[in-house]
Each structure stands twice: as C-alpha cells, then as structure tokens.
Amino acid sequence: MERHQHPAAAVASKAVRYLIVLFVIISLNFLLPRLMPGDPVMNVLGEEAYYGSPEVLEELKAEWGLDGPLYVQYFRYLGNYLKGDWGHSFLCMRPVSEAIGLHLRWTLALVLPAIILGALLAAIAGALAAWYRKSKLDIGFSATFLSFYSMPHYWLAMVLLFVFGFLLGWFPLGKVTSGDTTGLAYVVDVGWHMVLPLGLLTVSKAAYDFLVVRNSVISIYGEDYVLMAQAKGLSQMAVLFKHAVRNALAPLVTVTAIQFGAILSGTLMIEIVFSWPGMGTMIYEAIGARDYPVLQGAFFIIAVCMLVANFIADMVYVWLDPRTR
Amino acid sequence: MKELLKVTGLNVVFDTPAGRVHANRGINLMVNENETLGLMGESGCGKTVLFLSLLRLQQPGRIVSGSIVFDGRDLTKLTTSEMQQVRGRQIALVPQDHSTALNPAFTVGQQLNEALLVRDNGGGLWKTSLIGCSGRGSQAFQEEVKAVLGELALGDLVDTGRLLGRYPHQLSGGIRQRVLIAMALLGHPRMLIADEPTTALDRASRVQTLEVLNRLCERMTMLIISHDLDAIRTTCERVAVMYGGRIIETGPMLSVFRNPRHPYTRLFLSCQKFSRGDVLPEVTGDVLNLIDFPLGCSFHPRCPRAMPVCSELEPAEVHVDDTMVACHLYATGETTC
Amino acid sequence: MSKRVSVGRRLPTLIIGLILAILLAASVLPLAGCGGSEESGEDVVLKVGSTKSYKTTNKFSDYWYGILSGMTTHDSLIKLGTDMKPVPWLATAWEVSADSQQFTFTIAEDVKWHDGTPLTPEDVRFSIEYHRDKVANSAWMKDVIDNVQVDGQDVILNLKKPYGNLLTEFMTYQPIPKHIWENVDDPNTYDGEDRIVGSGPYKLESWDETAGKFTFVANEDYFQGKPNVDKLVVEVFKNMDALVMALSTGDIDTWWDYSGEFPYTHVPALIKSGDIEFASATFLGVPAALGFNFDRSPTDQLAFRQAVAKAINYTEIASLVFYSYGTVPTYGFVPSTHPNFNDSIPSLEYDTAAAASLLDSLGMTDSDSNGTRESGGQEIVLDLLVQNTATNIRCSELVKQYLEAVGIGIHIVSVDSSTWVAKKDAMEYDMVFFRATPWGTLMHAGEGSGYFDSRRTGQGVLHNLSIQEYLDACDARLNTGNADEQRVLDLQLQDLHEEYLPGLALVWIESVYPYREGWNGWVIDHIYGGVVNSFSWSTVTKAGN
C-alpha cells in the first residue's frame, strides 16, 4: 500500500512468464493426441465417428481442424483455444468448455474451502503444538497429522465412506445432493454431502500445513517481538495467535501454492470414491475413453488454476509480509 | 520515600546442554518510588536476565529462589494471569534491540493501539483482537498517541498519521526506539525498565533519546541498563554494578562515580570514562563464565587487589557509608547484609 | 489520516468476512440449476443403482441413456421373451414372408405418446426410415431395407435382400414420434426438451446430472396398463463399492447394469447383511473367451488350437476367477440358455496329456529341454492380448500357467480398452482375450457368429474366421426367417465353432441379481441384464404396498 506499489515491470515480467507457461501447455495439448499411439483422428473424434462413413469422417475432420498440414492445424488450434473454442467432447456430448465448466465448479467447491479450512485448522493446531511443544498435546497433534499425512487419500476416502456412510449412516454414500430439494434445503443437502470429502481434504491439507506452521512458530517463538508482545501484557493466546501465527502464515501461503497441484490431484482421486461430479471423475472417464479434447481442456484449466493459485499466493504473501513490498 | 521494588536473594538459572548457567546469583536490589536506578556491568553479566525476571519472562531460565516484591506483592508468587496484569500496566519494558522488538507484520499504529487495548481491556486474545474490542474510537486513540509522541519529541519530527501507518522496517532506529518507549508509556506503568535504551543508536538519536529519558525520570520510577555514563549521570539517582550474576556495588550515583569502592567498579568506570558509549570498552581479562565459578570472589582471577581469602570465601555485602559493596577489602569481621 | 488507522483496525474483521464470503461462495457457486419434485406418500418407489456414465437425455447420442430409455420411456415393436422367443409389444402381431424379404408388423391401437399424441403406424414407418437415414449405428438398414409402407394398422418392410435376423435386430429399435423428430436433422445434437417423449411405461420426470439421478414416473395411460411401480429412480454411482453399500443400507433397492455382471466379490457381504435376496440366471454371453489369430502361425493350425483347448483347466477358472459361479463350457461357444442350443457338442476338457501329444504330432517339441517347445527351431512364445480389467488379468495369468505347463510360452500384453481395440484391429496378437455380451452373441447370424465372421468390423469383434463353409452358413442364417431353417443353421454354426475353433469360451456363468427383501415378482431379462427390465414393471410388487 501507500507508495509501495508493485513496480509495473515486475507485474509485466510475471505476466510474460505466465503467458509462456500457458503457451507451452497449449502446445503440449496440441501434440498430445498426435503423439499418442493410434490415429489422431480417432483420438480426437472418438471411435464411433471413426467407424462411420468416409464422407462423415472427412466432414468431421474439417470441422475439428484435423485436415491440412500440421502447422496450419497448429495455428488454427491456437486461435481456437484463445477464442474459447476448446473442441467437442464425444464422451460428454457437449463442448469441452461447457463440460469443464460443469465439473470444475464442483471440484473448486471442495478445493477452495478445503484449502482455507485446512490452513485454519493447521494454523490453530500447529501454533498450539509449537507453543506447548513436547507436551502431550504436541505429541498427540503431531502423531495424528503425520499419520493422516502418510495415508493414501484414496484409501482414507474408502474408509471414511465405509465407516461414516455405511456403518454409522451419518452421511450419504457419496454424490453431491440427493436431488429432490430446492432453495435452502438444497444448500443444506449439499453441505451434508460435502462433509466427508471436504473433511478428508481439509484434514489431509492440514496434515502437511501443520508441520509447516509448527516449525515456523517454533522458530518465531524465539523472536524478540514475541517476548515484547508478552512484556506488553498480552495473554498467551493473544501472543500466539496474533503475533506468532501471523508471521507463520507467509510460509504457509507459499507451501499452499506449491502444493496446489497435489491438493487438486488428491481431490480428483477422492471424487471418484464419493461419486463427486468434479474434474476427477471427468478426467478418469476421459482417460478411459481416450477423450483427448476433454483431457486437453482439463490440463489447460488445471494449468490456469495453478497459475492463478500462484498469483494469489504472491499477492497474499506480499500482503502478509510487509517487508517484501 | 516509598519503596516500590525490592528484590531479595534472586537466583535465576538456565539449564543448557553445557551445564547450568547461573545468570543471577542472590540479587538484592531496591528501587524507591519515583527514583531512577542505573544498572551497569559488562556484557553477559546477567542484566537482561534480571530485567526479564522482574516480568517473569526469563524463560527458558527459571527463578529458583528469591522474591521480587513490587508494590507490596511478591511477583514470584503470582499466577500467570495475575502476572499478565503486571506486565505493561505496572512494569513496562523498553527492550534492548529496537530492530527486532517490533512485529514486522503490523503497523506501528496497530502495535501502539494494542498497548492501549491491553491497558483498557486486558490482554485476552478476543479483547485485543480488534474484532472484539469496542469503545476505543480512533479519535481518542489518535489524541493519546499524539500526546505521548509529543512528549517523546516526536510530535514535530514526524507526522503522527503517517507514522502510524508505517511498518517497523520502514523506520529509522531512533524513531523505532521512541516508538517502543511510547508503547511502554501508553500502558501507564508505575515503573519503566529500559534495557540499554541508547546503545544501538546513532549519535543524534542517542542525544534525543537521552533527553526523553531525562524528562521521563522526573515523573516516574525507572530502571535503566546502560553503558553510557552520561546517560546514567544525567538520569539516575542511584546506580548498581553487576558482575558475574551478582550485584557487587550499589549506592547514590555521585558517591559511586566519585568514589567507587569495589575494585571492579573502579576498573569499569575508568574504562568507561574514555568511551563515548558507542564502543563497549572492556575490563581486561576473561569475561566470567557463569557455569563454572571460581571458588571465593568471582572477580578474583582478574582483580588487581586480590588477597588469599578472595579465592576461598565469597565476600558478603557490606555497607560502607551510603553504599553497599561485596568485597573482602571492606570486610569488618562481622558479615552484614 | 484517521482513515488508515481505522482500516488497520478493521482489517481482521475484513479477513474473517472475506473467508466467510469465499466459503459461502464456494458452496453456493455450483447451486445454479436444481431440480425439484414433490413427494406423495403412498407411491411405490423403486430405486435402482447404476455405475454407468450418463451424460445427456438424448437417447441417440448417449449410449447408456439410450439403453435405459429402451426399457422405460420407449417401446420396441417386439421384445425378446424370457423363453428367448420374440414376444409382441408395440406390434401385436407380425408376419415374415416365405422369402424373408417382407416383414409386416401390426401396430397396437390406442397407444399414445407421452405428450398425448396418438402413436400411429405412420410414426413407426417414419422411425424406421429416420434410423436408416440419420442414425449412424443403424447404417446396416441402408443395405437391407428398400422401402416401408403403411397399410391400416400394418407397417410393411420390403427388403432389398432376405434378412433373417431382422426380428432380433428390431428388438432394440424403438419408434420415436414423427411430429417431434421430422424436422431434426442431426439426432445426436438435438437438445429440445421433447426429445425424451416416448410411448413407454415411464415418463422421464427429471435428470439431475450433478446429483446423478433420473426420476421416472409411471405412465398412467400406458397401453399395457399402468406399471406397478409408480416411481422409478435411477441413482448413478461412480464406483461399485459405494453402490453396494447403498444397497446394503437400503438407499437403493436393486442394481442394474446393461449386460454387466454383478461382481461376485460383493455377494458374501450382501448375503450376510440379511436384507438382500438374489435372483440368478445363466448369463447369455461369454464373460471370458480366448480368440485365435488365423493370420499367424502356429495359431492358424487347428491341431494347435485344439491343443490349447485341452491344456486349459476350466474347472479351476470357474472356481478361482468366478467364485464357483462358473461352469465348464462346450466347444460350441454360446451357453445353454441360447435358443437352439446344440447339446450334442461335447464339453471342453482339461487333458494335458492329449494337449502334449497334439503338440508333439505337430513337431513342436522341447528339444533343448528349457520347458518351452520349439517349432522349426523357434521357441514358441505367443502374445496374449488382454484388456486390463481385474477379471481378465487374473484369468490370463491362469491361462499363461496352463499353457506354459504344456510347453507353450506366453507373453501377456495387458493394455487399456482403446489400445486393445487398435491392436486387435491390426491383428497384432497370437491369442486374444475377449468377452461376448448377451446381445453380442445374438448379433449377425447369432450363436456368437458376429464375433468370428471375417467380414464384420466393430469394437469388440475378432473377424478371424474366413472359412467359406462358415461364411455360407452365416449368410444362409441371415437370409431365412423360417424358424425350422433357422434351427438347423444355428446347430450347424455351433458345430462349426467346434470344428474350426475360432475362439474358446473359457467359462459360462450364472449371473446373480441382488435386490432388497420385500420386492417380489421379478422377471429376469437376459438381454437387459437382470431383474430391472420392461417385463418386471407389470409384475414386480413391494410387500406392504
């Protein structure tokens, strides 16, 4: 804030870097169906179209830009991508952009709250564990989070579904909604369906963050300003959560940005267990069906998400640590 | 004159892998209301530990024995939350290093405001969280801070509004030091303890800070650690000299400065006389290791006047005129306290 | 100036607010568009779980919805009865001319589309032509159907050539309303809301893609009478484990998968849970089969194929891979529930001594005693192409063991389904694992001939047998509509399978169909797979209702 504006040059160089990444992703996407085993025409159009009549095939080739020399195809592809025309999914039977829009929001509905709740949980637990380090509390938290951290998400998801969905019957056996509700009841219903997958993602996100927060708070614990905060007459909790945790958040944000890809892929696995109609189930099916247009779109949007996450992390980092401004 | 602080037989230790560090050994110290006491001694002799012990912030060190009676209450016996009431509001600390004592993530305004919130609402997380706080309009806060900063001769130096929006790393050392003093004053403490308030400052800032301290000592009880004899001379009524975790001489400032009795005090003052306060002069010989003590007077390996008894018996504190000295040279046969 | 401070002081409030806003937004974000329906107390509701991937309610573009609609919202002219004979449906009667070139269907009267419009023979005529002209996978009709006429309630198909399998084919074609589709040029992309209108026992009330849920309501005006179940809900799961749990807890009443087999691994747990009953029937298809490449040596030699057939321990496969729900097949390929099953063909037999002597007689001996036989100095190591499903992999490992025991080296090539199709079409294999669906065994000239006739193409078929005798038999079978002639040819086709061994059924199985206790009167449909089918709608009842 104030006179500490981000220099335009820094923003520009960041933008250029992001554009290069996107360009590389789009180019890789272009090559993907053309390098994979099998006829690229079949890869892009799907088997059904392929086994159809030759005229239809030619027509489809032209329609989806599979005719002409490779460089022409490439530039046409690039142009289409920028225009938002990401091809047609023969698996989802709709334009790729539409299919992704439909699924992406459900994935984000898990990922975004999980990141925020996970960070909150980790901040609280990590700070307490650091403050009372080597106490029973610390050992308990550390052991719990470490074991969550080392368990495969997919497996944990199955266990949760079995225990809380099946044995205890507290939560539904997957899906996002029971489907017969509207308005507020719908929101409550979705919330109820979200509990298990969101809880699992939150805890597994927190499991890693916990260690980060704990270690940063321990190192911050020795800082003079923590001593000073105590000397001011602040309570232990105020010192911990205002002064120590605040400064442990910056590494947390960095870690979150780095981990974003892992969180996303973890979510994708969990979605299949919980019949969650997000990107994971879509990608899973698309791989099975070799629906390259969908895979291309998914890779692209995931790359965009990663870049956005990095960008936000940069911003938040600067906001959290005034010294970097 | 009313006695405000009386420390008796205070022992503070740190357990380290290398062994037990005896940072404070049987400290006896008394400060009267509205008096200013200067604490001197070479680096590592336990001054900061003593200060932190007064606030019970000596962790990871432990107070193993002794009492700290402040305004009639023994601080060593208070509960954690009672102790929190003392910090900032009864005894306020101006810390040793201004460059690390402010939280880099909060603005000066936020940190000053916090001191006010602690004074008015207590130090709880919710009450000081700025969400839970109420009733402190920013106008009142502004005025109070302005007044305090004015008192610290900062009013005209910088624009208050701008200063409050700044982060610590954006300020000069002198301003940071005075922000820390302002923060201490905002708690309306009965006693201010300042740990080397002028050491890490440039000459100009030191002069200004000294003026501030000068003015403050007129109206409140203060305990100042300093190597700066000018600072001590201008502000303090009494002085205490520490060596090896003990106080080896206390007395009225003029008396000790003109006629230092303890051999260490003499050496110390003669070294300091030629210094300007920015370089720390050293008494020749090795700084005392607080883990393995020599038997007898801890100063005897370096003492020019050491006698046979000095390496056998720890000297008791004896009163000589208006001062107290712990040295065998002044032993009267009977040990007094 | 004072602004700055107050912003500073309110900052944490803003942070908390922001977090709450994001959380709220994240959970409200996907809320756009949601279905609704009202509950009425006494309705009989049947909830069916499925793990298929449904995307739209366009029966032409969505394969799985197309099948689902075929037993709910849409009717076919005839259906395959439980006795494997055609039964009347929309067509109350039909007639095949002596030369099998003219088929006449008499359409039921007083049938209405879901929108109230009467279903007329003209609709049927239109539908046949529409499929022929516009629907990609009905292209075969172009070669076969010359013209379609309407005469009163009759719809008459005049064929270009005799086509004996037309009745069977027509069991999967459902007429569509002319007034809705006549202006639709590309059925695959038509997204009008009326695309779901059929004449069947159920109307599609809603499809909630995010919830993965179809709701069908009984058609009060159904020409065969309103079905017993008032409301049919299809719940879509993404994995079988969750579906089985839902079945156990009572969230769903039964399971349905077109031509799929309910995984035996889940059966014991369901039996233990107590509330689940099972219907069972012999699976009409072949869940695991071994095919041979006739373009490569030594699989082009009949004696070698026979040796392979003798080397396999079928009983062990049936018990180990199919949990004792399997039985040993015969050389005829298709199981005994098939119409015109040839019971004179012997069962496959595990006889390693016979296998060894057959191989010896081919000059394939293990002269270097390394455990693998040689042929012309070459070690015999064959590529076995396998789609990487759990059953396939387990099964192929066993087959590898059996064949190696008689000295035939096996290299398993385990790939995903698309690679499997590509390699299979390029004939890049010596032996291949495949499966025949119930409908698949009825395709073409029947008896599984669709998989072997070298003139066919398609995703799952081998097209490896080009012996003239076999092709002629297929043609003859395709050209006759006469039941007696059909029987003779069906038996012959099975004999030819034994004689030439284009493929081996490794196992026949008993399929199990779980459903919740309290439901009674199910009919088992061999084609649609289990208890959920058009016949059950009028027979199934729920105790207490």
Ligand SMILES: Nc1ncnc2c1ncn2[C@@H]1O[C@H](COP(=O)(O)OP(=O)(O)O)[C@@H](O)[C@H]1O
């Ligand atoms: N956290 C600590 N752990 C171990 N020893 C300590 C710690 N803090 C201070 N000490 C020891 O206490 C002694 C006194 O330190 P201090 O009070 O800081 O000296 P100074 O007089 O320079 O302020 C030093 O010898 C130091 O080694």
Ligand code: SF4
């Ligand atoms: S006691 Fe002895 S050694 Fe210690 S200061 Fe006095 S004279 Fe020196």
Ligand SMILES: [Mg+2]
């Ligand atoms: Mg110090």
